[in-house]
Amino acid sequence: MPFNALIRTRQPNKKSSKRVLLTQDDPARHADKSGDNHHCHVESTLRRPPSRQLSAPYAYHDDSLRLPPLNRHGPTGAGYYQPPDAPTAAGQQPQSQWAPTEHSFPMPGSSQYMPRTGPAGPFLYGARPTQHGMVHDATRHGPHAPISEAFQGHNTNSSQFALRPVDTRMQAAHPSASQAVNAQPSSSRVRLDDIPIDPRLIPLPGHDGDKDLQDNNTIAEATGHAAAAKVAGSRRKGKQRADEPGSERRVDKGKRHADAAPQPRKRVRLDDEDQDDEQKTAKRGRPHGAGNYSQDDLGALLDYVEGELPLGQRGWERIHRRFVKWAHRHGRPERALKSLETKYKQLVKTKKPTGNGVCPPSVDRAHAIEDLINDRAGTRDLADSDFDDAGNAGGDINEQSDNADRSSDEDGPVPALLRPRRAAVTATVVRAPIPSHHPTESSGQLQSITPRHRANAATDLVSRISQVFDPDIQVARDTERHSCSLQHTEFFSVHQQLRDALAANESYRNTISDLRDRLHAAESARDRAEMRLEISQATAGDHHGRSRERSPRHHYFSSTRRPLHRSTSRHSRHSHHSHSRRSHSPRSHRPSSALQHLDPMALDTPTRRRLYKATGRQEYKTKRRHIVRYPEGGEASMWITDESADENGNPIILPSVQDLWPSSPPRPMAASPAPARADDAALEDGDNPISDWEMTPPPQDDT
DNA sequence: GATTGGGATTTCATTTGCTA
DNA sequence: TAGCAAATGAAATCCCAATC
Numbered sequence: 019m020p021f022n023a024l025i026r027t028r029q030p031n032k033k034s035s036k037r038v039l040l041t042q043d044d045p046a047r048h049a050d051k052s053g054d055n056h057h058c059h060v061e062s063t064l065r066r067p068p069s070r071q072l073s074a075p076y077a078y079h080d081d082s083l084r085l086p087p088l089n090r091h092g093p094t095g096a097g098y099y100q101p102p103d104a105p106t107a108a109g110q111q112p113q114s115q116w117a118p119t120e121h122s123f124p125m126p127g128s129s130q131y132m133p134r135t136g137p138a139g140p141f142l143y144g145a146r147p148t149q150h151g152m153v154h155d156a157t158r159h160g161p162h163a164p165i166s167e168a169f170q171g172h173n174t175n176s177s178q179f180a181l182r183p184v185d186t187r188m189q190a191a192h193p194s195a196s197q198a199v200n201a202q203p204s205s206s207r208v209r210l211d212d213i214p215i216d217p218r219l220i221p222l223p224g225h226d227g228d229k230d231l232q233d234n235n236t237i238a239e240a241t242g243h244a245a246a247a248k249v250a251g252s253r254r255k256g257k258q259r260a261d262e263p264g265s266e267r268r269v270d271k272g273k274r275h276a277d278a279a280p281q282p283r284k285r286v287r288l289d290d291e292d293q294d295d296e297q298k299t300a301k302r303g304r305p306h307g308a309g310n311y312s313q314d315d316l317g318a319l320l321d322y323v324e325g326e327l328p329l330g331q332r333g334w335e336r337i338h339r340r341f342v343k344w345a346h347r348h349g350r351p352e353r354a355l356k357s358l359e360t361k362y363k364q365l366v367k368t369k370k371p372t373g374n375g376v377c378p379p380s381v382d383r384a385h386a387i388e389d390l391i392n393d394r395a396g397t398r399d400l401a402d403s404d405f406d407d408a409g410n411a412g413g414d415i416n417e418q419s420d421n422a423d424r425s426s427d428e429d430g431p432v433p434a435l436l437r438p439r440r441a442a443v444t445a446t447v448v449r450a451p452i453p454s455h456h457p458t459e460s461s462g463q464l465q466s467i468t469p470r471h472r473a474n475a476a477t478d479l480v481s482r483i484s485q486v487f488d489p490d491i492q493v494a495r496d497t498e499r500h501s502c503s504l505q506h507t508e509f510f511s512v513h514q515q516l517r518d519a520l521a522a523n524e525s526y527r528n529t530i531s532d533l534r535d536r537l538h539a540a541e542s543a544r545d546r547a548e549m550r551l552e553i554s555q556a557t558a559g560d561h562h563g564r565s566r567e568r569s570p571r572h573h574y575f576s577s578t579r580r581p582l583h584r585s586t587s588r589h590s591r592h593s594h595h596s597h598s599r600r601s602h603s604p605r606s607h608r609p610s611s612a613l614q615h616l617d618p619m620a621l622d623t624p625t626r627r628r629l630y631k632a633t634g635r636q637e638y639k640t641k642r643r644h645i646v647r648y649p650e651g652g653e654a655s656m657w658i659t660d661e662s663a664d665e666n667g668n669p670i671i672l673p674s675v676q677d678l679w680p681s682s683p684p685r686p687m688a689a690s691p692a693p694a695r696a697d698d699a700a701l702e703d704g705d706n707p708i709s710d711w712e713m714t715p716p717p718q719d720d721t
Numbered sequence: 722g723a724t725t726g727g728g729a730t731t732t733c734a735t736t737t738g739c740t741a
Numbered sequence: 742t743a744g745c746a747a748a749t750g751a752a753a754t755c756c757c758a759a760t761c
Contacts, residue, residue, distance in 0.1 A: 311746090330729090357748070363731095723761085730755070737748080 311361060315353075316380045318344045323362055324387045327394045334359050 311319075322337045322344075338355040345352050353361075365384035485491060 354748080360747085725760075726758095728756090728758105730753100732753070733751085735749080735751105737746100739744105739746085741742100741744090 312350070313380070314348065315345075315350055316361075316365070318348075319358055319362060320365075320380065320383050320387060324383075324390065327387070327391045329391065329394065 319337075319341060322340045326333045326337050328334045328337060334355055338353075338358055341358060342352050344350070362384060365381050366388045368378075368381045368384075
């Protein structure tokens, strides 16, 4: 009789469990390969409506709960059945439903069939109750649940199945033990004669009571079940296999085992389905234009992986976005996200070839990056957006991360080691100190919300809510808020006053700076005026003392033709100045016109023109060349446009130039460029170069 | 603490494109 | 054209959080 169940098994030392499909055809495949027993429970049985539960296949014995009869060589067709009212059209089949099935389960002779034999001989498989747990099938409990019905009258809450091999030879030697498995010698089918089954649990076969319920197909039909029209993998889209009958091509590639089952493992698509689906199915195989990964591709991929150190799909999505942009820029084909991930993992798990193989740099680097990823995972970086699934709280982080992506996309990958590591996010609640009259909150200024067990979460929540609505706490909170408000107001007032004071201070600074500039300008004007005054006085003195020492070179300063002379020495000049100051009072030695002693060149143009107008002089329009010849050779010349000329057109020699020449013998001078201004040179060095004036027609360009 | 549902990941078989 | 690599789909497996 058929038996089908999806069983979750768990090895004693493993935390995780496995789900296996237990069938009558090949229970051996569900046994642990190492021979250890599996602690298992029935996770699922036949998929059918609750009102049509099968109950007969289950049996129970006192000390050895056997699985239903095992018929290794019986008819094929073990599998799940779908109810007749379930959709059977193509495309509507639930994915998890299996079909009956000659191809779905390994059969003797197939590659996946593993005949269970051991050193003691062939094994049959039975089941025995254990005390590890309960038969848990709560989701499928009900008045007609198969497990419940099969184990009525027995304490299933304390039993758990364990598959174990049963040595038939030992059973033959010990008949008492062989009661559990009473195999017929003529065939491998196990008799159920001695298995107590409540006859009420055996469903009546409907209208087909005459059918011989010998095979699963008949039983399924008798109990209102129809064979599923599809098999596993039937939803797979694609074209017909090239090596199918009718196909022109022959495919020898692939990983098909030589001892594979003669039947195709997966459903064969029909030609008409191809015609229907060809237009809407995605193209399989390598896309057009997608060549192999080049070194540049691998380099970029590894760069982005190193920069991201992905821990989940979100990280790979970011890597994909960056890689696509990079591919666009460099004219490389785009890759799917899955392709990039697969390629990277392929590099990581590349094994060392036989011989003295050299690890490729890309593989070496992939290993290093994988270590970084593992390290990152080990640090439990809570700020990683991979774990931030949502919420408003996480939205900011995600947004920041995306922004960072966008910015980093422009600049290329940034290695993780170079990036500033994000600080771990810890949710904290800062609370104002509560007045001490409430004992529970007096010390809670800074509380951290730490993850707690779910069982305590509700209690904590209730306690916190009750504390929040405590009147005392509310009064204290209001008082505290009022105090804070006053403090804030005062703070802002003081802050405003400070800003005003700073503004006034800045205004005062500007005023002081302006006044200081004006003071400097006034001092400069005063200095210039004093200098002009001294020069005028000196000129007046010289004019008195040297009126008789005219030199042809000397020109006259004013219309009175007072000759200007050169001082014989500085000392004499100074003494003469002092003498002049002493002997010539402004009243006793007054020039014909005080205005004529002013230096027109020191005046601005309007003043100068007023001066000319007042004194009746004409502006001298020509230029004069002043040549200074040095005893060592060479000369310095300069052009002076002296606008101060007398009424006869003679140029007026500025006393600042003419009167400052030293009269002492010249000293040897170094061969240096002549000073640009003779008076400056005389003032600095005290030399007495021969100065000469020469009337020269002015240049045409008036320069 | 055991159970369970479902997402994520891995493995396998197959198809398809590229290249020597 | 053979071999390789990428891509694809399905099944198997792993893993975790919610539930009991």
